[in-house]
Amino acid sequence: xxxxxxxxxxxxxxxxxxxxxxxxxxxxxxxxxxxxxxxxxxxxxxxxxxxxxxxxxxxxxxxxxxxxxxxxxxxxxxxxxxxxxxxxxxxxxxxxxxxxxxxxxxxxxxxxxxxxxxxxxxxxxxxxxxxxxxxxxxxxxxxxxxxxxxxxxxxxxxxxxxxxxxxxxxxxxxxxxxxxxxxxxxxxxxxxxxxxxxxxxxxxxxxxxxxxxxxxxxxxxxxxxxxxxxxxxxxxxxxxxxxxxxxxxxxxxxxxxxxxxxxxxxxxxxxxxxxxxxxxxxxxxxxxxxxxxxxxxxxxxxxxxxxxxxxxxxxxxxxxxxxxxxxxxxxxxxxxxxxxxxxxxxxxxxxxxxxxxxxxxxxxxxxxxxxxxxxxxx
Amino acid sequence: xxxxxxxxxxxxxxxxxxxxxxxxxxxxxxxxxxxxxxxxxxxxxxxxxxxxxxxxxxxxxxxxxxxxxxxxxxxxxxxxxxxxxxxxxxxxxxxxxxxxxxxxxxxxxxxxxxxxxxxxxxxxxxxxxxxxxxxxxxxxxxxxxxxxxxxxxxxxxxxxxxxxxxxxxxxxxxxxxxxxxxxxxxxxxxxxxxxxxxxxxxxxxxxxxxxxxxxxxxxxxxxxxxxxxxxxxxxxxxxxxxxxxxx
Numbered sequence: 158x159x160x161x162x163x164x165x166x167x168x169x170x171x172x173x174x175x176x177x178x179x180x181x182x183x184x185x186x187x188x189x190x191x192x193x194x195x196x197x198x199x200x201x202x203x204x205x206x207x208x209x210x211x212x213x214x215x216x217x218x219x220x221x222x223x224x225x226x227x228x229x230x231x232x233x234x235x236x237x238x239x240x241x242x243x244x245x246x247x248x249x250x251x252x253x254x255x256x257x258x259x260x261x262x263x264x265x266x267x268x269x270x271x272x273x274x275x276x277x278x279x280x281x282x283x284x285x286x287x288x289x290x291x292x293x294x295x296x297x298x299x300x301x302x303x304x305x306x307x308x309x310x311x312x313x314x315x316x317x318x319x320x321x322x323x324x325x326x327x328x329x330x331x332x333x334x335x336x337x338x339x340x341x342x343x344x345x346x347x348x349x350x351x352x353x354x355x356x357x358x359x360x361x362x363x364x365x366x367x368x369x370x371x372x373x374x375x376x377x378x379x380x381x382x383x384x385x386x387x388x389x390x391x392x393x394x395x396x397x398x399x400x401x402x403x404x405x406x407x408x409x410x411x412x413x414x415x416x417x418x419x420x421x422x423x424x425x426x427x428x429x430x431x432x433x434x435x436x437x438x439x440x441x442x443x444x445x446x447x448x449x450x451x452x453x454x455x456x457x458x459x460x461x462x463x464x465x466x467x468x469x470x471x472x473x474x475x476x477x478x479x480x481x482x483x484x485x486x487x488x489x490x491x492x493x494x495x496x497x498x499x500x501x502x503x504x505x506x507x508x509x510x511x512x513x514x515x516x517x518x519x520x521x522x523x524x525x526x527x528x529x530x531x532x533x534x535x
Numbered sequence: 536x537x538x539x540x541x542x543x544x545x546x547x548x549x550x551x552x553x554x555x556x557x558x559x560x561x562x563x564x565x566x567x568x569x570x571x572x573x574x575x576x577x578x579x580x581x582x583x584x585x586x587x588x589x590x591x592x593x594x595x596x597x598x599x600x601x602x603x604x605x606x607x608x609x610x611x612x613x614x615x616x617x618x619x620x621x622x623x624x625x626x627x628x629x630x631x632x633x634x635x636x637x638x639x640x641x642x643x644x645x646x647x648x649x650x651x652x653x654x655x656x657x658x659x660x661x662x663x664x665x666x667x668x669x670x671x672x673x674x675x676x677x678x679x680x681x682x683x684x685x686x687x688x689x690x691x692x693x694x695x696x697x698x699x700x701x702x703x704x705x706x707x708x709x710x711x712x713x714x715x716x717x718x719x720x721x722x723x724x725x726x727x728x729x730x731x732x733x734x735x736x737x738x739x740x741x742x743x744x745x746x747x748x749x750x751x752x753x754x755x756x757x758x759x760x761x762x763x764x765x766x767x768x769x770x771x772x773x774x775x776x777x778x779x780x781x782x
Contacts, residue, residue: 161643168640172629179628370622377588377618378641379610 165380169388173362177392187358191350191400195407198342209234209293212241212250214261221267221276225304229260234296244281251283251331258282258293270308276324284330291500294328295415298502301326328501343408344495345468347427348488350404351397352462355434356441357455359393363442364451386530390435397431417502423495425505429512430491433519437487440522443529462488490514539566541693541724542587546596549582556582558747559596564726564740566692569719571735572728574744575775580728581621581697583744587726588695589613601692614642617686617694621701623678627671631662631681634670635688642689656684676707683714687723694718696727700734712737732768743771745778 177183211229215222230237238256241247250256263269263277270276280297282290305324363386366372375385401424408414416423437458445451463469465479466488472480483489494511497503542564549557557579564570574580585591587600589609598605601615625634632653639649657663660680670678679699687694696715700708712734719725727738735741736755743751743758751758751774755767762770 165641165643168637171640172626172633172637175633176626176628369627370620370624371626373590373620373622374618374624375641376590377613377616377620378638379614379643380641381610 162381162384166384166388169375169380169385170391173389173392176362177396183358187354187396188400191346191354192403192407194350195343195346195404196411198346207234208236209257209296210238210255211235211258211260211297212238212247212256214241214244214247214259215266216264217262217266219265219267221270221308222262225262225301226260228304229297229300232296232300247281248331251281257289258297260297270324271312274323278324278326280326280328282328282330290330292413292415295417295500295502298326298328298417299415302502342468343404343414344492344499345466345488347401347404347495348430348466348468348492349459349462350400351427351431351491352434352437352459352488353455354393354397354400355431356438356458357452359390359435359438360441360445360451360455361448362393363389363439364445364448367446368448382530386439390439393438394431394435397434398428401427401431414499415502416499418498418504422505422508423498426491426494426498426508426512426515429515429519430487433487433515433522436519436522436526440526440529443526462486465489466492468492484514485518487515487518490518540564541566541602542570542598542600542726544583544587544596544598547583547586547593547598548595549579549586549591550594555747557586560744560747560749561596562742562749562752564693564724566724567719567722568739569715569725569727569737571738571741572726572744573735573741573771574728575778577780578744578775578778579747580744584695584697584726584728588616588618615692617689617691619682619686619694619696619699621698623675623682625670625678625682625685628669630667630669631657631673632666634681635685638685638688644689652688656688660684676703676710679703679707679711680714683711683718687718691723693724693726696725698728698730700729700731708734732766732771735767735771741767743774745774746780750774750777 177187213226215226226237229235235258241250241259244261247256247259251259259281261279261281263279266276266278278301280294282294284290301324366375366389372385376382405416405423409416438455441451441454441458445454461482465472465475465483465486467483468488472483472489475483490511494508494515497508497511540563542562544563545561546559547557547561548555548559560583572580572584582591586593586605587598589600589605589612593606600612603609603611603615605612626637629637635653635656636649639652644652653666657666662677665673665677670681673681683694683696683699686696700711703711708731715725715727715737727734729735738755740752740754741758742749751761751770753761758770759765759767762773764770764773
């Protein structure tokens with residue numbers, strides 16, 4: 158972009174912000190409603206994550222496992238309930254509701270960790286309360302990760318590659334093998350809010366220019382038409398990022414929703430999703446000619462998003478046709494990826510499929526939108 | 536004085552499928568002229584004008600505006616013209632000053648020059664007090680005058696006005712035409728479409744389009760002599776009656 162074009166672009170983007178800031182209804186939808194949605198949903202779905210009663214199934218009884226046990230018990234969220242003999246005994250305690258989490262150490266824990274480099278550890282939780290269970294597991298994972306880090310630095314910081322070791326944590330929910338979790342609500346709300354802002358508000362904003370006739374004037378100006386469209390997207394991009402940040406803060410600090418994985422990976426995934434949604438909004442704006450039609454079409458897209466994205470119903474339990482259909486819903490990929498990052502705490506390589514799917518859809522929307530846009534102008 | 540041609544159309548044509556909206560029109564407009572572009576609804580005026588503004592590609596023929604080809608150098612064409620559409624087209628939720636700044640910015644004008652121009656323009660219109668008024672709360676007449684001022688804000692050589700006075704009262708129309716004269720006096724070429732035949736009389740030359748073709752072209756006096764009518768209304772009516780296309 159040349160310097161002169163940049164100035165033109167910026168003066169146009171500034172105007173878009175003024176439109177939003179001067180319209181109380183837009184402001185309410187863009188910057189108040191998303192946060193209220195999270196708080197309301199968060200109150201309905203309670204996450205009581207304190208006083209987690211934790212038992213230990215320790216076949217090793219070595220220096221490392223006992224140290225980790227002490228560490229978990231001394232954490233303010235956990236109450237140690239001592240040793241458990243067998244897994245059957247653990248299941249019995251879960252059924253009686255006397256325990257919330259069981260840590261199962263693999264055999265020869267310390268030795269495995271220090272010599273072969275991989276130690277096994279299992280977390281058993283009560284799947285009949287999937288929501289709380291996920292939070293409990295996430296807390297335990299954080300303590301384990303800290304422990305691993307401390308051990309590592311005690312061992313001398315890993316000058317040699319062979320010093321590297323990790324604790325392989327597997328979490329299993331008893332009584333709910335599908336691992337259906339109500340904890341989806343934060344990924345889900347972010348998914349829907351972004352769709353609402355990027356698709357509905359953006360398409361309305363573009364179509365409004367057509368309706369009022371200002372688009373003609375803009376197209377007759379030397380500002381290249383691609384900048385006109387891009388400048389309209391900028392404020393919604395910024396607002397979406399802002400909403401994502403505030404929702405994360407509210408849910409993390411206010412409601413104890415975990416961020417087990419990397420925040421950076423989450424932000425990257427969300428940014429790709431935001432861009433894809435913006436392209437979808439752009440596409441909508443090129444096929445309708447009134448603001449009302451833009452709103453209806455956006456809503457038509459948001460409803461399947463709620464049902465097919467796995468936000469409300471588990472995708473695994475849907476009929477095959479619905480499962481196939483869910484693959485074209487961008488929110489499905491976003492929600493799946495954010496659940497993996499926030500709750501399971503996986504690394505970027507495990508969400509690569511989701512990110513790639515989102516990016517591919519975004520690209521497809523962009524090409525289609527560009528095509529329709531060109532036809533409309535000719 | 537040398538007469539410089541600033542708009543030249545040769546066989547300019549636009550087809551939408553089998554429908555020929557603008558049918559091989561040929562004309563020239565000279566610098567500083569007020570050129571009236573007349574025709575009934577659906578005669579092809581707006582299509583022709585959109586091609587001249589670089590908003591639409593011609594199917595056949597060619598046209599030069601301000602020395603640039605509309606089909607290939609449309610970005611340059613856009614830089615050198617002003618455009619005011621039928622629809623009122625300022626932003627209601629921006630103040631007068633903000634609207635002017637926005638368009639100054641879009642046309643890539645220097646910041647200092649924009650501020651200077653805003654002062655000049657509001658002074659000329661006698662509208663200094665309205666600087667910070669929201670455009671949405673202005674009366675229609677003012678909005679129209681501002682739209683025109685905006686179209687020539689970046690000091691283009693040519694300004695295209697598409698039915699600029701639709702829906703305003705005769706007094707405001709009269710004031711509006713005073714603005715047009717003032718612009719023409721400064722050397723800006725004015726290309727205007729209108730439905731009002733009294734406005735046609737204000738033009739230096741007019742063309743009348745029927746079914747996509749230009750059926751008459753000349754000064755109002757010449758056309759009245761040629762078609763034997765006392766006013767432009769009779770001339771227009773005589774021609775428009777021959778149209779085959781419906782509205």
